[in-house]
Amino acid sequence: MNQRPDESALEERARRESAQQGAQNHISPKQPGYLLVAWMLLLLLGAFFLFASVSDLIADGRSGLPSDHLEAFHTIAGVPWTSAKRSSPKITQYVTLLEVTYAVHELVFGLLFLLIVAIPFRQRKRWAWWACWIPMLANLTYTFAIAHDSPTTFVYSLIADVALPVLLLLHIPAFFGTSTPRSVSPRHEREAG
DSSP states (O other), X not given: OOOOHHHHHHHHHHHXXXXXXXXXXXXXXXXXXXXXXXXXXXXXXXXXXXXXXXXXXXXXXXXXXXXXXXXXXXXXXXXXHHHHHHHOHHHHHHHHHHHHHHHHHHHHHHHHHHHHIIIIITTTXXXXXXXXXXXXXXXXXXXXXTGGGXXXXXXXXXXXXXXXXXXXXXXXXXXXXXXXXXXXXXXHHHXXX
């Protein structure tokens, strides 16, 4: 309390300026509306990944095989699923186990994708943009290994095969443009200030 009025006024002013500067560092520049829409569509695609995997798990529990996989099974195995269950129950149990395992892997990919899109991707972390391409490996493998044998499943798989690259490519200016904000480390802030 032995401070002079000038010192306390200077300290208060310094605190306000510091708070204002901190707020300005957290405000991102206005982004075009299409980027917000594209980001929301990426979240929707992640929800689609989750919905598909949960639906498959439910179907695996009920009948042993999701209904949209029945045609592909028939094409590949040469017999309908119901006939295979009667004639080779151990083999169909194994197929169901593979289906459950695949659906859980798909669920994990969907959760990780959603987390990355919701937080670091939204913060424009470049690694997040690159990481969002990883599900394409699973998407394309599914399309070429299974979905091409069933027109219905093929259409569903094309949603992810086309939507993901288009939505990520729309974000190139936000992640790699010349006006892309760079994250500044605390050490560099101290040296600059």
